[in-house]
Amino acid sequence: MSALSKAKGFKKSRTGTYLSIGTTAFGAVSVVKQLRHARTESDTLMLLDAVVSAAAIATGLAILVRELKRIGDDDVLFG
Template identity: 65%
Template structure:
């Protein structure tokens, strides 16, 4: 198996999904900073941008959690 195929397989594995969820958590920290900065500057456009980014982050994380649950459903030991 090539290293590219291994990397693609890792993305859809449990450790890969957990890593992606962890990365999303770091993205959330950045979004919180952006929201605070936009509020401090009274910049509506920056605030909207940060909120749209937050919505995208939440949606992406929900998709990752759903995929993680699907992998768990396939595991006979988890029942």
């Protein structure tokens, strides 16, 4: 198995999914900072941008959790 095919398979693995969840959750820290800054500045447009970004992160996390459950269902040894 080549290194490239291993790397492509990693994204669909349980470990790769956990890593994606972690990096997505790390992005939430930036959105929280953006929300706080927008509220202190009373900037409606920045606040709207932060809310949309938070919705995108929440949707991304939900998709990753669904993928993690699907991987768990396919794993013979796990379930």
